[in-house]
Amino acid sequence: MTVSLDQLRRCHVAVDLGAARTRVFIKGSGLVVDEPSVVAVNTRTGSLIAVGEFAEKMTGRTPEYIRVARPVTGGTVVDVELAQRMLRGLLGEKLRRQLRRKPLLRAAACTPHDSDPLAQRATVETMVGLGARRVELVDTLIAAAVGCGLPVEQPTASMIMVCGAATTQIAVLSLGSIVTAERIPVGGNAIDHAVIQYLRHQHELMLPSQAVRPLQLALHGTGLEPTGPTATEIHGRDVATGLARSVLVDTAAIRQAIHTPLTAVLDGIGKVLRDCPPDLVADLADGGITMVGGFARLPGLDQLLRNATTMPVRIAERPEYCAVLGLGEMLEGHVQPLTLNPLAEAE
Template sequence: MTVSLEQLRRCHIAVDLGAARTRVYVKGCGLVVDEPSVAAVNTRSGALIAVGTFAEQMTGRTPDYIRVVRPVSGGTVVDIEMAQRMLRHLLGEKLRRQLRRKPRLRAAACTPHDSDPLAQRAAVETLIGLGARRVELVDTLIAAAVGCGLPVEQPSATMIMMCGAAATQVAVLSLGSIVTAERMPVGGNAIDHAVLQYLRQQHQLMLPSQSVRPLQLALRGNGLNSRGPASTEIHGRDVVTGLARSVQVDTAAVRQAIHAPLTAVLDGLGKVLRDCPPDLVADLAERGIMMVGGSALLPGLDQMLRDATGMPVHIAERPDVCSVLGLGAMLEGRIHPMVLQPIRN
């Protein structure tokens, strides 16, 4: 772990700035913010018009003078000023007033595994702009493992797969630290793009970008598996005529389109297992893989991992909020590390 649990217990607020959603946990209050990482700006005046869900609904529907921006990309803050403005509005005046009463406000933030110093600095600057006097950085993989209840501090192997919007991270943890890890630049956005490309090329159908994820989740419930219906009806816009049209889509073909960009994830997973000590691999064969992150619910991903590795694959109870809940557990002091005392001769 990058910081000690004692330092984290002194923090008052935990922030998970993700490419898809921003989540804030306040000590003593719980999860207070869970909104899309989106902001809408008036380019004429520079005023912030909307943030969160309302701003996301504006995507693709705005006039020329309104720009919808995402200040976080791939787990990294790319626009510090806009990220600060977005966070201020998401927190609200009442909560910000409560935080300002703290004499020395401390904050904790999640950072992707092996993030470079510039990305870490951007996260720190974002929270300092909100009034934090000190910012502690925690690896997203460790926070997510704690949040989904894995025995991170025990001397046994646990494998976690963080399926984010822009990237997928896989790690093996033992004794509270990462033994080996890999980060692949393939996430939910790449899978969304694969579905859009398939429908455009094979059926000359265009879907709004906001409807791709609900479509995938609906297919998951309606049978995007080998035992489900052979086809399903999808509504969209014809590429040639521009008119609304419905087509019957083969679910097996959609499943294949989703699996195509995931080969890089399987390669990264294999590399982690090859670099892992044999004793820990034996533990993993029994415990399996725990999937967290918003993209963990994508159809067919868990079964694909079972077929490729032969290991059990589990999806966390609340996979999308595991990271921030793990940070919150550390802030509240609910995590007790295993203390290893030096042996005296």
């Protein structure tokens, strides 16, 4: 982290390309873009019809010649051209004109922990399509830790859990670097899928694609804890007849369906703690785990982790924005590297 801080201070724009949402931070202007990572394309002409919020509303409602796509999966760009067009569309002409005034535009972008060189290259090419002459890649775990105020540059342990849409990343940080980390292919989408599969198998009910997240919120107003209403009425489509139908769903059974994918997250936390040096584990007994990302807001998830780890667990103040705001802090020069030899400087 101390090596690249000087280079990050020279950057003009920071981008967090997430599977669910894309966020852009411009130096001096702050957070300027926070939109879903979705594009709608006319397959006959190849033209871009919509990006962001409007494109997401079109999901499942388009004729056959309009394709709604997500060019980013699990924090990795899977379609560079579409990602470039999406970024340009989200920024708009006014912001793009502002960036074009920079003769040597430098950009910073988040990348998932332990991403392979091809994934990193795809991210760089996406930023180059935005006009960047140089691209700095920052591990999402470090950016998110800075964004939520953890003392990552100090010689003490800080444990962070980035709960994304497609993946969950867990790490222990110290002295500005990652000591041990784990990336698990379970995120908010896996929770959605668990709810969908339960309703399909147990009640033969199909849900609209945009109804899953509101369904989660309705069912889990009290989270993973067995309190609140015992049943909820859900509207969907019958698998056999295709007709609209309503069923009364047992909330306890839904909670049980959601617990299944969360066991992988608990296993990942256990592996990180087992690989961590004992001195740092002792620090974590006081500092605990900090949760960031949109999936962190699942009610009751923090209590589940407390019960499983017997460690303090807290949710960051603005968990969805921690990664991009952390990059912004580095761009603005608010993060100072640790002085490793203060006595030498005093002389």
